[in-house]
Amino acid sequence: MKNLIAPLVLSLLATTVAAESLLIKGADIYTAKAVLPATDLYIDNGRITAIGNTAPSTADRIIDGNGKSISPGLFNADTHLGVVEVGAIDATVDFYSELSSITASFKVADAFNPKSTLFPHNRVHGLTHALTVPEAGAGLFAGQVALIELGQPAKVINDSVAIAVDFTESGVSHAGNSRASALAVLRQNLDDAIAFSANKAAAMRGDSRDYSLSLADLQALEPVINGRTPLLVKTHRASDIRTILKVAKDYRLKLILSGAVEGWLVADEIAAAKVPVIMDPIINLPQSYEKLGARLDNAKLLADAGVTLVFTGMDGQSTHNAYLVRQSAGNAVANGLDKTTAIAAMTLNPATLFGANVKGEIATGAVADLVLWSGDPLDVTSEAELVLIDGVPAAMVSRALQLRDRYYEAATK
Amino acid sequence: MKRLLPASLALAVALCITGCDSNKPTTTGPLLPNKNPFPSTYQIPSAAVLVIQNANLLTGANEQLDSTDLIVENGKITAIGADLAVPENAQVVDASGKWLTPGLIDVHSHMGVYPAPETSNHSDGNEMTSPVTAQVWAEHSVWPEDPQFEKALAGGVTTVQILPGSGNLIGGRGVTLKNVPSITVQGMKFPDAPYSLKMACGENPKRVYGSKGILPSTRMGNMAGYRSAWIEAKAYKKTWDDYVSDFNAGLDVDPPLRDLRLETLTGVLEGDIRVHNHCYKVDEMAQMVDMAKEFGYSIAAFHHAVEGYKAAPMLAAENICGVMWADWWGFKQEAFDMVRENLALVDHAQACAIIHSDDPIQVQRLNQEIAKAMSAGNRMGLNISHAKAIGWGTLNAAKSLGLDDRIGSLEVGKNADLVLWSGEPLSVYSHAEKVWIDGALRFDRADASVQPTSDFNLGILTEGEARP
Numbered sequence: 001m002k003n004l005i006a007p008l009v010l011s012l013l014a015t016t017v018a019a020e021s022l023l024i025k026g027a028d029i030y031t032a033k034a035v036l037p038a039t040d041l042y043i044d045n046g047r048i049t050a051i052g053n054t055a056p057s058t059a060d061r062i063i064d065g066n067g068k069s070i071s072p073g074l075f076n077a078d079t080h081l082g083v084v085e086v087g088a089i090d091a092t093v094d095f096y097s098e099l100s101s102i103t104a105s106f107k108v109a110d111a112f113n114p115k116s117t118l119f120p121h122n123r124v125h126g127l128t129h130a131l132t133v134p135e136a137g138a139g140l141f142a143g144q145v146a147l148i149e150l151g152q153p154a155k156v157i158n159d160s161v162a163i164a165v166d167f168t169e170s171g172v173s174h175a176g177n178s179r180a181s182a183l184a185v186l187r188q189n190l191d192d193a194i195a196f197s198a199n200k201a202a203a204m205r206g207d208s209r210d211y212s213l214s215l216a217d218l219q220a221l222e223p224v225i226n227g228r229t230p231l232l233v234k235t236h237r238a239s240d241i242r243t244i245l246k247v248a249k250d251y252r253l254k255l256i257l258s259g260a261v262e263g264w265l266v267a268d269e270i271a272a273a274k275v276p277v278i279m280d281p282i283i284n285l286p287q288s289y290e291k292l293g294a295r296l297d298n299a300k301l302l303a304d305a306g307v308t309l310v311f312t313g314m315d316g317q318s319t320h321n322a323y324l325v326r327q328s329a330g331n332a333v334a335n336g337l338d339k340t341t342a343i344a345a346m347t348l349n350p351a352t353l354f355g356a357n358v359k360g361e362i363a364t365g366a367v368a369d370l371v372l373w374s375g376d377p378l379d380v381t382s383e384a385e386l387v388l389i390d391g392v393p394a395a396m397v398s399r400a401l402q403l404r405d406r407y408y409e410a411a412t413k
Numbered sequence: 414m415k416r417l418l419p420a421s422l423a424l425a426v427a428l429c430i431t432g433c434d435s436n437k438p439t440t441t442g443p444l445l446p447n448k449n450p451f452p453s454t455y456q457i458p459s460a461a462v463l464v465i466q467n468a469n470l471l472t473g474a475n476e477q478l479d480s481t482d483l484i485v486e487n488g489k490i491t492a493i494g495a496d497l498a499v500p501e502n503a504q505v506v507d508a509s510g511k512w513l514t515p516g517l518i519d520v521h522s523h524m525g526v527y528p529a530p531e532t533s534n535h536s537d538g539n540e541m542t543s544p545v546t547a548q549v550w551a552e553h554s555v556w557p558e559d560p561q562f563e564k565a566l567a568g569g570v571t572t573v574q575i576l577p578g579s580g581n582l583i584g585g586r587g588v589t590l591k592n593v594p595s596i597t598v599q600g601m602k603f604p605d606a607p608y609s610l611k612m613a614c615g616e617n618p619k620r621v622y623g624s625k626g627i628l629p630s631t632r633m634g635n636m637a638g639y640r641s642a643w644i645e646a647k648a649y650k651k652t653w654d655d656y657v658s659d660f661n662a663g664l665d666v667d668p669p670l671r672d673l674r675l676e677t678l679t680g681v682l683e684g685d686i687r688v689h690n691h692c693y694k695v696d697e698m699a700q701m702v703d704m705a706k707e708f709g710y711s712i713a714a715f716h717h718a719v720e721g722y723k724a725a726p727m728l729a730a731e732n733i734c735g736v737m738w739a740d741w742w743g744f745k746q747e748a749f750d751m752v753r754e755n756l757a758l759v760d761h762a763q764a765c766a767i768i769h770s771d772d773p774i775q776v777q778r779l780n781q782e783i784a785k786a787m788s789a790g791n792r793m794g795l796n797i798s799h800a801k802a803i804g805w806g807t808l809n810a811a812k813s814l815g816l817d818d819r820i821g822s823l824e825v826g827k828n829a830d831l832v833l834w835s836g837e838p839l840s841v842y843s844h845a846e847k848v849w850i851d852g853a854l855r856f857d858r859a860d861a862s863v864q865p866t867s868d869f870n871l872g873i874l875t876e877g878e879a880r881p
Contacts, residue, residue, distance in 0.1 A: 400752045
């Protein structure tokens with residue numbers, strides 16, 4: 001059993017209680033705005049109270065951070081966490097509605113399962129926050145996006161940080177199966193939401209013309225047409241992105257783009273509209289005709305144009321292995337993106353954009369929501385050694401680790 | 414410098430394709446089926462002698478050689494060592510501070526049979542019209558212009574095994590390709606590589622056929638389906654064995670009627686065709702092992718072996734490779750028991766551990782997938798070196814394909830399939846800078862003229878623009 005020293009050490013770390021003071025000495029700190037090489041970090045009662053030479057020299061617990069790094073807790077902005085357990089087992093899949101009367105009003109947070117095994121698995125690898133995004137099942141509108149935290153227990157922080165629309169090739173199949181019909185439907189839906197909002201009392205009495213959406217959906221869209229809640233539109237082709245930018249301008253919507261595989265082709269227009277983009281920088285294949293322009297430096301080109309980036313990833317594993325957003329970010333850096341920008345895209349940017357309960361930044365006074373990495377924060381050979389979520393150290397246990405230890409013990413007896 | 418092979422190697426290989434087929438029907442022996450009716454037309458391009466100087470080598474055979482030279486002549490590695498003399502007219506590559514590995518091998522790919530864009534017209538990987546379709550050959554579905562191939566090449570992948578999908582109990586023949594641009598699949602076929610047979614355990618076949626109301630709809634149905642096929646194959650093999658012995662006894666006999674389906678299964682029973690078996694779970698692997706013994710064939714590898722760590726002692730004892738992902742899980746119940754230490758634990762049990770992609774995004778960075786699997790093992794204290802881990806995507810992979818005598822390691826006499834990495838190969842920040850296949854430069858990150866692009870991309874990508 002001598003080989004199990006490392007996991008034992010990790011479980012000791014995990015027993016650190018929030019009320020203790022913790023000093024991590026000499027790790028490289030990636031604050032999400034800058035890099036502070038070999039710097040001390042002091043955490044007291046779950047809060048970052050000092051960084052650098054202002055840090056006290058002693059604490060209840062001291063960790064040598066030499067050769068290690070610290071980043072804010074990871075945030076993956078496009079997952080199904082909490083609303084799926086096993087992809088192929090339909091009974092565990094709650095991230096889409098098949099009812100055409102429940103689209104914009106579809107609230108994934110209502111199906112949220114805090115006991116999902118996906119939470120500990122992602123938590124031990126440094127994921128502290130995520131968006132749980134519904135998929136379109138019966139209309140262009142997929143539903144309401146939830147902001148979640150992977151604390152113990154995992155919980156919904158905000159059940160409606162955005163309303164998602166699917167304007168991809170797959171999404172438009174729910175709206176006449178042509179981009180043109182889908183655009184007409186989208187405009188009609190928004191017009192109806194405006195009309196409904198202006199005649200709400202009459203509409204609720206049943207004293208109005210027919211609408212293209214159910215009353216529940218029209219009500220759900222009210223904060224969108226009022227510009228309070230962002231519309232999060234998944235779309236990829238450059239011309240589709242332009243279409244959506246125009247819709248957002250016409251209706252004065254707060255827009256967030258998602259996907260944007262061909263975003264680099266219209267990067268200046270996205271930047272000029274001040275629209276943030278949720279994207280997976282790993283996608284570089286023409287997987288469909290709307291993604292023919294896919295390229296590995298999409299993130300870099302968007303950032304160069306001044307677009308605010310928010311990351312998801314990696315590819316098809318963005319839920320069960322949502323923590324692999326870090327690998328997608330690393331590949332973006334390998335293909336030209338500035339490292340601090342990459343880290344901000346999975347920490348500070350989403351935390352700010354969606355109003356998280358943490359800053360997404362390593363800063364004095366901030367709640368400690370951070371990860372101590374065994375090496376470079378983006379490299380694939382670095383492991384999370386300590387994870388603090390909203391000030392609380394995460395237990396470094398998961399079903400996968402239990403399975404590992406059970407079979408390793410059996411093999412070494 | 415030792416020269417192991419004649420300069421005319423390329424020519425010899427080319428001649429062999431048409432001239433060395435001992436199985437061709439002749440009038441003097443029994444009339445046996447041609448085992449190679451779609452021969453490789455791949456040719457090694459002529460190239461100057463290549464000297465790569467001062468690289469850090471991960472040989473693939475659990476060895477790291479720092480600041481070492483490597484010489485390539487006529488497509489083969491002819492010397493490895495420090496400060497080697499540079500032959501006249503050699504092309505010299507200064508690799509100081511860079512790393513050299515064997516070309517990466519993906520033993521589980523559907524490139525060409527499920528190409529990009531993913532449209533139904535090119536969805537040619539699963540002949541889901543009958544649970545046993547041993548008669549189909551993946552190579553007949555490969556679209557050589559699939560733009561995924563060039564991206565895998567840019568990731569250092571030089572050899573790929575293209576397999577049929579897993580919708581069927583027995584999905585058909587797989588084929589091993591060199592990752593070179595070609596307008597025909599024959600131009601990519603790895604000369605004289607053994608064929609493989611794709612079999613599939615578990616959820617997929619029973620779901621596909623259960624939904625059609627025919628066997629198998631259960632795991633017991635799966636087993637009955639394979640066994641019935643092997644019983645047929647045994648009987649078929651006997652008709653040919655009888656024919657040959659009757660012929661050799663001087664009897665005037667006609668050969669039996671060929672059956673493509675049973676011919677492939679017979680190839681497995683005769684040891685010519687290697688079984689690559691999609692199988693996630695340890696309990697099903699154990700049943701496949703028993704069935705292989707029942708019918709007298711061997712299994713080269715279990716693919717998608719998510720429970721490889723549970724099966725590790727059996728894999729070692731039965732000499733079966735475990736082909737695994739670094740971390741995929743949860744998309745199906747049979748993929749629920751994933752551990753990130755899977756490759757490390759299989760390796761720790763002295764079994765053959767292999768990384769695979771099954772995916773056109775991951776095939777582009779098998780080095781990162783290896784790195785994650787190594788890192789997980791090291792975190793639990795297994796002390797896996799980079800030199801050891803790179804073997805999971807090189808020599809072990811070659812072994813499962815029956816090609817470890819030709820590829821998979823940097824050794825004198827082996828094919829010069831090489832990747833020059835900008836930095837440590839197991840880092841997210843490193844790039845494959847140059848990729849050679851049989852000593853010919855096939856990809857150069859710094860030179861757009863050595864970045865192949867498929868016909869599909871013309872007029873879609875901006876002209877002259879190679880995209881990462």
